[in-house]
Amino acid sequence: MNRSQHIFGSGLVFAVGIWVAWISYTQQPAEAFLFPRLIASVFVVLAGWTFGKAVLGLSKVGSGVSRTMFLNMVPGVAVMLIYVFLAAKALGFYTATAIAFFILLSIYDPAPHSEAKTWIKRALTTAVFVAVMYGLFALLLSVYTPREILF
Amino acid sequence: MDFIFYFGDVFSPLSFLLLLGGTIGGLILGATPGLSPTMAVALLIPFTFHLEAVQGLILLGAAYTSTVAGGAVSAILLKIPGAPANIATTLDGHQMAKQGKGAKALQLSFLASAVGGIFGVLLLIFLTPLLAEWALAFGPSHLFWLAILGVTVIGSLDSASVVKGLLSGCIGLWLATIGFDDIMGAQRFIFHPSLGGGINIIAALIGLFAIPQVLTMFAKGRRTTGAEVIEVQKHSVLDATKELIRRPLALGIGTITGSIIGLIPGVGGQIAGLVAYDQTKKFSSEKEKFGKGHSEGVIAAEAANNAMVGPSLVPLLTLSIPGSPTAAVLLGGLLIHGIFPGSDLFDNHPDVAWTFINSMLVGQVLMCLFGLYVAGLAARVAQVPQSVMAAIVLALSVFGAYSVQSSMGDVYVMACLGIGMYFLERFGFSAAPLVLGLILGPIAESNFIQGGMIADATVGRASYFLSGGLNIFLIAVVVASVAYSAWMELRSRRYTTKEEAQA
Numbered sequence: 304m305n306r307s308q309h310i311f312g313s314g315l316v317f318a319v320g321i322w323v324a325w326i327s328y329t330q331q332p333a334e335a336f337l338f339p340r341l342i343a344s345v346f347v348v349l350a351g352w353t354f355g356k357a358v359l360g361l362s363k364v365g366s367g368v369s370r371t372m373f374l375n376m377v378p379g380v381a382v383m384l385i386y387v388f389l390a391a392k393a394l395g396f397y398t399a400t401a402i403a404f405f406i407l408l409s410i411y412d413p414a415p416h417s418e419a420k421t422w423i424k425r426a427l428t429t430a431v432f433v434a435v436m437y438g439l440f441a442l443l444l445s446v447y448t449p450r451e452i453l454f
Numbered sequence: 455m456d457f458i459f460y461f462g463d464v465f466s467p468l469s470f471l472l473l474l475g476g477t478i479g480g481l482i483l484g485a486t487p488g489l490s491p492t493m494a495v496a497l498l499i500p501f502t503f504h505l506e507a508v509q510g511l512i513l514l515g516a517a518y519t520s521t522v523a524g525g526a527v528s529a530i531l532l533k534i535p536g537a538p539a540n541i542a543t544t545l546d547g548h549q550m551a552k553q554g555k556g557a558k559a560l561q562l563s564f565l566a567s568a569v570g571g572i573f574g575v576l577l578l579i580f581l582t583p584l585l586a587e588w589a590l591a592f593g594p595s596h597l598f599w600l601a602i603l604g605v606t607v608i609g610s611l612d613s614a615s616v617v618k619g620l621l622s623g624c625i626g627l628w629l630a631t632i633g634f635d636d637i638m639g640a641q642r643f644i645f646h647p648s649l650g651g652g653i654n655i656i657a658a659l660i661g662l663f664a665i666p667q668v669l670t671m672f673a674k675g676r677r678t679t680g681a682e683v684i685e686v687q688k689h690s691v692l693d694a695t696k697e698l699i700r701r702p703l704a705l706g707i708g709t710i711t712g713s714i715i716g717l718i719p720g721v722g723g724q725i726a727g728l729v730a731y732d733q734t735k736k737f738s739s740e741k742e743k744f745g746k747g748h749s750e751g752v753i754a755a756e757a758a759n760n761a762m763v764g765p766s767l768v769p770l771l772t773l774s775i776p777g778s779p780t781a782a783v784l785l786g787g788l789l790i791h792g793i794f795p796g797s798d799l800f801d802n803h804p805d806v807a808w809t810f811i812n813s814m815l816v817g818q819v820l821m822c823l824f825g826l827y828v829a830g831l832a833a834r835v836a837q838v839p840q841s842v843m844a845a846i847v848l849a850l851s852v853f854g855a856y857s858v859q860s861s862m863g864d865v866y867v868m869a870c871l872g873i874g875m876y877f878l879e880r881f882g883f884s885a886a887p888l889v890l891g892l893i894l895g896p897i898a899e900s901n902f903i904q905g906g907m908i909a910d911a912t913v914g915r916a917s918y919f920l921s922g923g924l925n926i927f928l929i930a931v932v933v934a935s936v937a938y939s940a941w942m943e944l945r946s947r948r949y950t951t952k953e954e955a956q957a
Contacts, residue, residue: 312881316621323628326643335640337906338899342627349621356617364615365882372673379672380873383848387869391852392862400852404845411841413676428842436849444504446857 308367309357313350320350378410396448397433397441405429456800457579460808464816469512472505473813476516477820481828483517484524486843490537491521492780493663497847499656499787500854507791507803511810514787516817518780519571519763523821524828526563526756531556539759542727546744546751553747561694561826562749563756568822569698570709570757574764575815577713581765582811583800585772592773594905595919599928601898604775606932609887610939620936622883626891627898629653629871637903648863655786657855657864658871658892662885663783664851665872671844691826697749704734704750705757712761717768730758764814771795771807774897779886782893789893790858 324343327336356362368376382403390399405425414421440446463469476498483494495514502510525540530547543563550559592600605627609619632643633652644650698705711730734754735744744751767784769775774795776782788795799807855868875885909918919925 309881312877316625316878316883319625323643330640330642332638332640335635335638335642338902339628339631339642341902342624342631346621346624346628349617349624352617353621362882364618365880368673368877368880371675375675376669376672379844380669383668383869386848387852387865391856391865396853396856400849404849407845407848408841411672411676411844412839413841414839432846432849436853440853440857444501444857446853447860448853448856449862 305367306357306360306362309362309365310354312365312367313354313357313362317347317350317354320346323347379407382406382410392449395450397437397450400436401429401433404432456583456804457808457812460805461812463508463805463809464512464813469509469809469813472509472513473516473817474820474824476513477520477817478824478828480517480520481524481527481821481825484521484537485527486838490663490667491518491525491539492778492783493667493847494521495780495783495787496656496659496663497850497854499659499783499790500857502787503790503857507788507793508806508809510787510791511784511806512813514784515810515814516820518784519760519814519817520821520825522759522763523564523567523571523756523825526567526752527560527825527828530559530563530752539727539762540755542731542755543752543759545731545755546746546748547755549745549747550749550752555747558694558697558749559752561691562698562752564822564825565694565698566705566708566753566757567760567825568818569705570712570759570761571763571818571821572815573709574713574716574761575811575818576764577717578764578767578771578814579811581717581768582771582807585768588772592924594901594908595922596924596928598898598901598905598919599925599932600773600775601894601901603928603932603935604769604894605887605890605898607935608776608779608890609884610936614884614943615882616936616939616943618882619884619887619939622878622885623887623891625878625883626888626893627895628891629658629888630892630895631899636900646866648861648866650863651859653867653871653892654855654858654861654864655893656790656858657868659783659786659889660851660854661868661870661872662875662889663779664847665869666876666879666885668844668848668851669873669876671840671847674840676841698753701750701753703737704753707734707737708754708757709761711754712758713765715758716762716765726758726762727755730754760818771799771811774894776890776893779889782886782889785893 320343323339324347327339327343330336353362386399386403390402393399394402408425408428409416412421412425414424416422440448464473480491480494484491495518498514498517502513505513522537522539525535525537526543526547529535529540529543530551533544533548535541535544547559547563550556605623606620609621609623610616628643630653632649634640634644634650635642708730711733712726715726715729731744731751731754734750735741738744738750740748740750766778766781770781770785772795774785776785785795788799793799793803793806851868851872852865855865856862858864875883875888878888879885905918906915909915912918920929
């Protein structure tokens, strides 16, 4: 795997470790941070070791993210982030789920985009899935989810 | 023999219905590549909120047992192991299917799974009360070391890199400290309002196990499963049973190997299946047939991966130390119902403990009965495009995380942890020790604080935590597990380097 990816990944973990240690050793009351200090100390040592190995090019475990994988993932992650952080609350869970589900199928479904049959199948799959989710969570489990538009 | 008194409770209408549903659903989920038993159980937890503790556990236990067995369906018919535990099954199972013996391979796999699984659960029944009794003698220092042991054993044995495994455990322990401190009420690491109440274990479990799978499916892009389902011809179950009886060596080695490996925390079904397969091959008089569609290969692998299910719960139910990631998820399922494993479970909630264990025994029989009928359907489900699976798992994760406390904060935490875990996994970190740290963190901290108070009033901290037979034994096991894993890692690396040099 790309050495710079290892350096970036382990560097980020090391930075988090240092931040945790800094908070643990500086915040008050000290008694509340006794256990976090213990963890933070081990955390920093292990993260430093991992980072050092990455810098020296000795990291062997982990295959990283290839360019193809990353490019494949980007649209899905974007839909997921919008769905989770914006749409679910703004549009309501079921509406947002239907839209996100349909978009994800459209992006990743290997069936040809040029056929009308494919789109009908995707729309039907989405409708059935959302109906099942509604039956399961709203009717069976009585989970009240945010409902802004439609249902 | 307490378990006999609670045997009838398994057959109450709702409990039996859940057992049946969990078994059939688990078989189908298990056959679906990409849906691991751990993830299936994690996604099911939100459905147990509205159930009694025992009913919730029956559902989760049935799903755990049958997803492991269901993985054999896609291993045999599609050559895609439903779960890592079924890798060894693929070797001979798919060859048998290609030779037109798919039904026989499936029948043998479910029959062997049932025999191995029942033996494993019997081990759980007879070992658990003894260990739970022993756990009564544990004080805060021992419980602290036990929690650390749980994290380090999984961290070192379950990861490709010992340092990264232990680091994952540390990250989990740190995540467990986020929120308000129980004793002083101080805010710790609350850098976003969503973290005010700490990290909810169930939301975290869903995020850590389900979201990386979703992203893995996204990363594959627009791709079909590419696997053709091999049609299953009819085969007599009686003949398959006779074949199983004719192969006692494979069945015995598989069952015993799986049971022993299941008792060791951190060593999963994948290892159990492969070790049993390898040992059976060594002792078999028909060595040359292995890998070419030999029934002994399927029997050994499937008996082993199901035999490890029961024993893997022994450390969880007695010492609160989950022996596997799925056991860690089950611990989450227990904790949300306010039930703490160990002697408390057997003294104060014997109905929950024994009905759950008994249900796993009955579940093995149901799995065997229904497995053969569901196999065809399960193989079709396994062909569902990954795009659909990814979208389904994502939506279930969002609804599941939200339904824990009707909080969007939990959904955000679930998504962030999941995305973070995906990238950590790509860099060689592992979810299992992180989850263990998250679950065992509060146990470790409360006992560390409590032990500290006792120590300050008596012998001093160093002496309290580092002396005494049991403390020294636990510390020795922690050190030994780390040292053993480090040695194995160095050995395999040296071996790889030597091979690379020769190449």
